[in-house]
Amino acid sequence: MATKSAAKRPAPNASKPSRRRESMSSTLKCFEAFDLLAQEPYELPLAEIAARLQQPLTTAHRLLATLTEAGFAEQDPASRHYRLAGKALWAGAAYLRNSPVYRAAFLIMQEAARHCPGLIHLGALHGNWVLYLHTVGSPSRLYLYADTGERRTLHATGLGKAILAWQPADVVNRIVSQKLERFTKRTICSPTELREELRLTRQRGYAIDDEEGVMGLRCVAAPVFDRSGISVAALSISAPVNVMAPAALEGFATDIREAAMKVSVQIGYRPASSNMLSLMGAK
Amino acid sequence: MATKSAAKRPAPNASKPSRRRESMSSTLKCFEAFDLLAQEPYELPLAEIAARLQQPLTTAHRLLATLTEAGFAEQDPASRHYRLAGKALWAGAAYLRNSPVYRAAFLIMQEAARHCPGLIHLGALHGNWVLYLHTVGSPSRLYLYADTGERRTLHATGLGKAILAWQPADVVNRIVSQKLERFTKRTICSPTELREELRLTRQRGYAIDDEEGVMGLRCVAAPVFDRSGISVAALSISAPVNVMAPAALEGFATDIREAAMKVSVQIGYRPASSNMLSLMGAK
DNA sequence: CTCCAAGATTCCGCAATGCGGAACTCGCTT
DNA sequence: AAGCGAGTTCCGCATTGCGGAATCTTGGAG
Numbered sequence: 005m006a007t008k009s010a011a012k013r014p015a016p017n018a019s020k021p022s023r024r025r026e027s028m029s030s031t032l033k034c035f036e037a038f039d040l041l042a043q044e045p046y047e048l049p050l051a052e053i054a055a056r057l058q059q060p061l062t063t064a065h066r067l068l069a070t071l072t073e074a075g076f077a078e079q080d081p082a083s084r085h086y087r088l089a090g091k092a093l094w095a096g097a098a099y100l101r102n103s104p105v106y107r108a109a110f111l112i113m114q115e116a117a118r119h120c121p122g123l124i125h126l127g128a129l130h131g132n133w134v135l136y137l138h139t140v141g142s143p144s145r146l147y148l149y150a151d152t153g154e155r156r157t158l159h160a161t162g163l164g165k166a167i168l169a170w171q172p173a174d175v176v177n178r179i180v181s182q183k184l185e186r187f188t189k190r191t192i193c194s195p196t197e198l199r200e201e202l203r204l205t206r207q208r209g210y211a212i213d214d215e216e217g218v219m220g221l222r223c224v225a226a227p228v229f230d231r232s233g234i235s236v237a238a239l240s241i242s243a244p245v246n247v248m249a250p251a252a253l254e255g256f257a258t259d260i261r262e263a264a265m266k267v268s269v270q271i272g273y274r275p276a277s278s279n280m281l282s283l284m285g286a287k
Numbered sequence: 288m289a290t291k292s293a294a295k296r297p298a299p300n301a302s303k304p305s306r307r308r309e310s311m312s313s314t315l316k317c318f319e320a321f322d323l324l325a326q327e328p329y330e331l332p333l334a335e336i337a338a339r340l341q342q343p344l345t346t347a348h349r350l351l352a353t354l355t356e357a358g359f360a361e362q363d364p365a366s367r368h369y370r371l372a373g374k375a376l377w378a379g380a381a382y383l384r385n386s387p388v389y390r391a392a393f394l395i396m397q398e399a400a401r402h403c404p405g406l407i408h409l410g411a412l413h414g415n416w417v418l419y420l421h422t423v424g425s426p427s428r429l430y431l432y433a434d435t436g437e438r439r440t441l442h443a444t445g446l447g448k449a450i451l452a453w454q455p456a457d458v459v460n461r462i463v464s465q466k467l468e469r470f471t472k473r474t475i476c477s478p479t480e481l482r483e484e485l486r487l488t489r490q491r492g493y494a495i496d497d498e499e500g501v502m503g504l505r506c507v508a509a510p511v512f513d514r515s516g517i518s519v520a521a522l523s524i525s526a527p528v529n530v531m532a533p534a535a536l537e538g539f540a541t542d543i544r545e546a547a548m549k550v551s552v553q554i555g556y557r558p559a560s561s562n563m564l565s566l567m568g569a570k
Numbered sequence: 571c572t573c574c575a576a577g578a579t580t581c582c583g584c585a586a587t588g589c590g591g592a593a594c595t596c597g598c599t600t
Numbered sequence: 601a602a603g604c605g606a607g608t609t610c611c612g613c614a615t616t617g618c619g620g621a622a623t624c625t626t627g628g629a630g
Contacts, residue, residue, distance in 0.1 A: 026609080027353035028588065030617060031314040035357035042381035050578060062619050065579065070310035074318035084578065084626095088382045090413035093420070096379015097436020098325035099371045130373035137376070152435070153380020309580080311617065313588060333607060345590050348608065367607065572630085579624070587617075594609070600602085 033059065037067045038092075041077055047087035096153060103128075105228060105237045106137050108270035113140045113239070116263045120256065122243025124263075127163035128236060129171070130155065132179060134164045137237070159184045159198055160191050162213035162225030166238035169205040170227045176202065190216045210257045211238075215245065222248040224257045226264035231272035239264045316342065320350045321375075324360055330370035379436060386411075388511060388520045389420050391553035396423045396522070399546045403539065405526025407546075410446035412454070412519060413438065415462060417447045420520070442467045442481055443474050445496035445508030446521040452488040453510045453518035459485065473499045493540045494521075498528065505531040507540045509547035514555035522547045 040056055041048065048056075054064035068086050071077035078089040100106050109126045117124055123141035127134040133155035158164030158179055168176060176199070184193040192198050205211045213223040225240035241256050242248075248256065269275065319340055324331065337347035351369050354360035361372040383389050392409045400407055406424035410417040416438035441447030441462050451459060459482070467476040475481050488494045496506040508523035524539050525531075531539065552558065 025587095026349060027356045028313055028317065028349060030311055030587075031317045031353045032357055034311070034314045034317075035359070038378065042378045042385075044385075046385045046387065051576085060619050061578080062580090062621095063617090066309060066311060066617075066619095069579095070314045073310045074315055076318070088378075088385065090382065090411065090418040093379040093382040093418065093436045094413075094438060095321065095325045095371075096376040096382070099373065099376040099379070100436070102325075102327075102329045102371065104329065128373065130377075135373045135376065153376045153383070155377060308616090313616075334605090343590050344607080345592095345609090346588085349588075349590095352608095574629085575627095577624105577626080579622105581622075582618105582620100584618085585614105585616100588615075589613085590611105592610085594607105596607085597605095599604075 033057070033063070034067045034070055037064070038071060038076060041071075041086060041088045042092070047080060047083070047085035049083075049085050053086065100137060100152075103137065104271045105267065109138065109228075109237075109239065109267045112263050112266050112270075113138060116239075116241075116259060117141050120241050120259055121247050122241050124260075125151075125163060125240045125242065127156075127161070127167070127238055127240070129158075129167045132158065132182065134158055134161055134167065134238075136163075156217070157185060159193075160187050160213075160217045162211050162223035162240040162242065163238045165201065165205055165211035165213065166225035166227045166240070167235045169202040169211060170229070170235035172234065187217050188215055188219050190214060190219075192216060208257075210261055211240075212253065213240075213242070220245055222253075224248075224253060224260055226257070226261040228264050228271070229268040229273040231274070233273065236271075237267075239267065316340070316346070317350045317353055320347070321354060321359060324354075324369065324371045325375070330363060330366070330368035332366075332368050336369065383420065383435075386420065387554050388550065392421060392511075392520075392522065392550045395546050395549050395553075396421060399522075399524075399542060400424050403524050403542055404530050405524050407543075408434075408446060408523045408525065410439075410444070410450070410521055410523070412441075412450045415441065415465065417441055417444055417450065417521075419446075439500070440468060442476075443470050443496075443500045445494045445506035445523045445525065448484065448488055448494035448496065449508035449510045449521035449523070450518045452485040452494060453512070455517065470500050471498055471502050473497060473502075475499060491540075493544055494523075495536065496523075496525070503528055505536075507531075507536060507543055509540070509544040511547050511554070512551040512556040514557070516556065519554075520550075522550065 036057055037053060040053060050061065050064055050068065053068065054061045057064060057067075059067070068077060068079070072079060072086075072089075075091040076089055076095075077086050079086050105128060106126065113124050113126060117140045120141075123139055125136060126138040127136050129135075134157075136151050136154045136156070139151050156164065158168050168179060180195045180198055184191070184195070184198065186193050192201055209226070211225040213221075213225065215221060217223075221242055222245050223240050223242035225238045227235035228237040228239060230236045239260050241260050265275065320336060323336060323339055333344065333347055333351065336351065337344045340347060340350075342350070351360060351362075355362060355369075355372075358374040359372055359378075360369050362369050388411060389409065396407050396409060400423045403424075406422055408419060409421040410419050412418075417440075419434050419437045419439070422434050439447065441451050451462060463478045463481055467474070467478070467481065469476050475484055492509070494508045496504075496508065498505060500506075504525055505528050506523050506525035508521045510518035511520040511522060513519045522543050524543050548558065
């Protein structure tokens with residue numbers, strides 16, 4: 005039997021301990037193909053896909069056939085190129101429809117938009133990114149296609165800093181120890197400064213993004229807490245610097261914090277149980 | 288031995304010819320699980336998932352482990368229930384970002400919203416459904432969560448009828464021969480009537496939805512053509528019946544047809560080749 | 571029109587990988 | 601403590617995915 009079990013662990017070389025995976029490697033490859041289709045070009049020929057996945061043509065073909073049968077990809081009848089199918093959008097929207105934060109925030113954001121200029125964003129923490137869930141506001145959103153579903157860095161957005169400031173230490177450490185990409189001359193790229201910024205954010209109860217992501221755009225953001233008291237999302241108001249003048253910041257901050265608190269309560273946060281927060285200082 | 292090769296084609300009984308599938312069955316099961324998570328409840332316990340997929344617990348666990356590793360599902364640390372992860376939204380939005388129709392329509396819709404009341408929708412044909420891609424308009428969209436990514440029937444929406452009216456016969460046949468669900472007393476549920484309605488739609492150049500999907504809501508819709516001259520999407524304006532009075536319909540129709548034509552041109556349609564080609568013996 | 575090359579698709583024997591019953595672990599309730 | 605229910609891990613078996621080679625399709629170039 006020794007030979008038999010030896011076959012089980014085909015790598016005598018120590019590099020790969022050949023752990024029994026609890027997930028299915030063939031399927032994971034299929035999801036890689038899916039990810040690839042979600043990247044830039046609208047559609048890709050099979051050969052290109054095979055090359056990028058570093059898989060033989062035959063395998064790539066099987067993966068795409070599977071994706072197609074599952075409904076998440078489709079093949080252009082003429083060019084034979086593959087692209088994402090509408091079902092991907094449907095599934096993505098399902099995430100939103102089911103998301104408690106989104107559902108709670110929807111009407112509150114609508115309401116807030118009435119007496120706030122600029123754009124109101126809702127973002128949630130997702131891995132090392134803020135994932136944009138929803139936007140309301142003036143229809144001058146010419147500068148963005150489908151911001152919903154997009155992701156940005158945590159350190160260069162108001163939303164990101166608002167979320168990060170109320171995250172457990174290990175998450176903060178993970179983020180801070182990454183390379184902090186620079187977007188404008190104001191972007192905070194030093195770990196130390198970022199930590200200090202988060203401390204300030206906690207102290208004042210909301211985050212400020214002063215042209216750190218895009219020049220000419222200023223933004224205030226407030227965290228949304230779930231029942232366990234950590235931040236899972238944030239709300240922000242952003243507007244051109246002339247609208248969001250320093251003197252006006254405080255007012256916007258109050259509005260957005262109120263809205264964020266309403267959302268928090270709706271998803272189960274109990275403001276009373278605030279042992280860890282002197283944060284909502286105004287209170 | 289003989290048994291070995293017999294094992295290859297495990298069905299001596301003729302019922303299953305044991306066709307070699309070109310797609311991977313295990314992966315398809317994984318996508319079934321994905322679909323399931325995209326359904327109603329926010330999260331599901333493993334046992335429930337296994338039951339609904341009609342799979343043994345172990346298998347369900349493997350499927351979910353795979354989905355989780357791929358980043359499309361996540362497990363609540365406390366309840367151990369599974370739910371969709373944000374990556375689903377990201378991938379769905381990628382579909383939009385890459386979609387030529389969406390990109391072409393974005394600014395045109397924004398523009399159209401300036402001088403039109405009500406909501407302007409963009410929908411694309413997807414299987415037997417209209418898939419809603421984008422909406423602009425007055426912020427009184429209280430009645431919908433995330434209409435983007437939702438799908439509705441073709442026969443009971445202006446968008447659907449506008450698309451269907453300029454589809455090849457086989458698609459129309461497929462749709463018409465399905466059961467046509469009733470939503471209001473005005474919904475067109477008879478195949479014959481629907482065909483006649485499509486003929487009228489072609490004749491007048493746009494579709495009208497007169498409280499056929501929702502009572503109190505009227506809508507006009509115009510088709511968007513791709514370079515091959517068939518309809519791939521449609522634009523619509525919908526508003527309460529009092530706003531969209533019979534006398535005003537014509538005006539809205541002109542607006543929406545103009546917008547739809549602009550989109551068509553942007554995605555490669557050549558209005559010059561207006562006569563229903565398909566003849567062109569040259570081929 | 572004919573031939574050719576590039577790409578996509580299908581074929582098929584081999585063995586790696588997914589399968590699932592059984593055993594195990596971890597919280598909760600009785 | 602013991603029992604229960606839900607999730608997780610184990611591991612031998614055989615199904616199913618693998619991928620090189622053969623085949624089919626297309627769209628130019630001659």
